[in-house]
Amino acid sequence: MPPIKLTVALPIFAILVCFNLEQAQARIDGTVRGRIRVGDNRFTVTGVPPATPLPQVTVKRVIVSVRALGVDTNGELNVINPTFFGVTDSNGNFNLQWQDNTRNNVPTTLHITVWFDSSTAVGETGTTRPAVLFRVGSVVLGGIASADQSFDRNVNSRDPNLGSLTAAANDETAAYLTTDEFFHNIVRGSSVLPQRMPGLVVKTQVPNFNFSFGVTPLSHEVFVAAATPRTRPMVLAHELGHSLTWNALDLNVAPIVPLTDYVFPPGGLAPEWKRTTREFSKAAFLEGMADAWAVVWAFGSNANAIFSSGSITFNVESATAVNSAGQVVLDCKSVINAHEFPFCHTAALMDLLDNDGAGNGDEVNLSIATIANTLNRFNNCVGNGCLHELGVDALNHHDFRCNANGSSRRAQIRRVWILNGINGGPTSFCLP
Numbered sequence: 001m002p003p004i005k006l007t008v009a010l011p012i013f014a015i016l017v018c019f020n021l022e023q024a025q026a027r028i029d030g031t032v033r034g035r036i037r038v039g040d041n042r043f044t045v046t047g048v049p050p051a052t053p054l055p056q057v058t059v060k061r062v063i064v065s066v067r068a069l070g071v072d073t074n075g076e077l078n079v080i081n082p083t084f085f086g087v088t089d090s091n092g093n094f095n096l097q098w099q100d101n102t103r104n105n106v107p108t109t110l111h112i113t114v115w116f117d118s119s120t121a122v123g124e125t126g127t128t129r130p131a132v133l134f135r136v137g138s139v140v141l142g143g144i145a146s147a148d149q150s151f152d153r154n155v156n157s158r159d160p161n162l163g164s165l166t167a168a169a170n171d172e173t174a175a176y177l178t179t180d181e182f183f184h185n186i187v188r189g190s191s192v193l194p195q196r197m198p199g200l201v202v203k204t205q206v207p208n209f210n211f212s213f214g215v216t217p218l219s220h221e222v223f224v225a226a227a228t229p230r231t232r233p234m235v236l237a238h239e240l241g242h243s244l245t246w247n248a249l250d251l252n253v254a255p256i257v258p259l260t261d262y263v264f265p266p267g268g269l270a271p272e273w274k275r276t277t278r279e280f281s282k283a284a285f286l287e288g289m290a291d292a293w294a295v296v297w298a299f300g301s302n303a304n305a306i307f308s309s310g311s312i313t314f315n316v317e318s319a320t321a322v323n324s325a326g327q328v329v330l331d332c333k334s335v336i337n338a339h340e341f342p343f344c345h346t347a348a349l350m351d352l353l354d355n356d357g358a359g360n361g362d363e364v365n366l367s368i369a370t371i372a373n374t375l376n377r378f379n380n381c382v383g384n385g386c387l388h389e390l391g392v393d394a395l396n397h398h399d400f401r402c403n404a405n406g407s408s409r410r411a412q413i414r415r416v417w418i419l420n421g422i423n424g425g426p427t428s429f430c431l432p
């Protein structure tokens with residue numbers, strides 16, 4: 001009996017059409033506020049584990065996104081809501097638009113993601129992902145896994161304040177905190193580095209990694225082994241120091257070749273160096289410089305830095321290293337060939353950077369920018385003192401001094417090299 005069928009079918013059709021029209025017009029939007037924080041799970045530079053529970057810190061300058069989770073109306077058509085991006089400010093706060101095209105009224109559910117990618121675009125918000133200053137990701141088979149963490153929150157108002165969203169502390173959050181501090185306190189102090197360092201990727205959880213627990217083969221890549229960002233944050237800061245140095249020199253690839261540029265320890269099967277091992281002048285200077293940037297990260301430029309590694313305590317100002325039995329294992333000011341010990345270069349470079357006044361030794365107080373600019377002055381050639389000089393004594397402390405701007409600054413640097421015992425080594429090409 002066809003007429004009956006028709007009377008049943010028409011209302012259903014009409015309901016579906018009306019419902020879909022209403023669907024197309026549905027929309028609610030607003031702005032959501034909150035604060036990203038995380039437990040600071042990093043050991044100190046003297047190896048002291050973090051307190052329990054972990055001290056909470058805000059996550060600054062990190063990329064955050066929000067998307068409303070749309071209602072799934074018929075099991076088939078799931079309207080995709082737009083994703084909005086923003087960057088937390090220096091207190092970890094974010095303020096983002098959101099939009100739900102599947103509802104007419106709150107409540108709805110917001111899906112917030114913190115990416116552990118950093119950006120300088122603080123305050124901007126929109127559907128375009130902000131440009132990345134640096135990003136953190138873990139090494140997985142075939143690539144890098146993003147370090148993102150998400151939070152779903154039901155909201156009853158259009159402009160909710162979610163309060164603190166606490167990320168789970170892990171290697172990646174530790175790496176983020178250190179790298180953010182490194183960029184904010186050191187990289188930003190230079191004129192050339194903020195143009196060159198953006199796009200850096202910190203790669204964590206590197207498997208089968210047994211090379212001093214970190215390596216920086218390319219200027220925009222830093223590798224660290226599992227746990228290292230938490231338990232040895234200075235190793236990450238050291239690797240960031242290499243990246244800074246390569247970028248200041250304007251090199252894309254590290255000028256150190258591990259297989260040839262380090263003096264292998266007796267019986268050593270792999271290239272390895274320590275702060276107190278004798279190395280060729282290039283490796284000694286460049287490793288000492290990476291450590292100097294790590295010291296600046298940990299202590300600032302002017303503090304009397306003392307840190308320990310293994311069983312050895314390093315006193316940067318006195319340029320000495322002492323073992324757990326109290327014996328001096330390295331005294332740069334008296335050891336023969338101090339220029340071959342990485343730690344002696346760290347001590348000397350810190351004397352360039354610190355603000356010791358008259359009577360306290362060096363009386364030189366160069367800025368981070370001056371050190372970076374001096375590296376930037378290496379000429380693009382292959383001779384002595386050049387950017388592409390060959391051999392195990394290339395890019396050493398004398399090349400650095402000779403590329404400094406002006407004879408009075410070169411004389412200042414020479415005085416500091418003498419003060420720390422490192423003025424020996426291969427012939428330099430400049431006077432003074």
Ligand SMILES: [Zn+2]
Nearest residue numbers: 238242287290
């Ligand atoms: Zn290194």
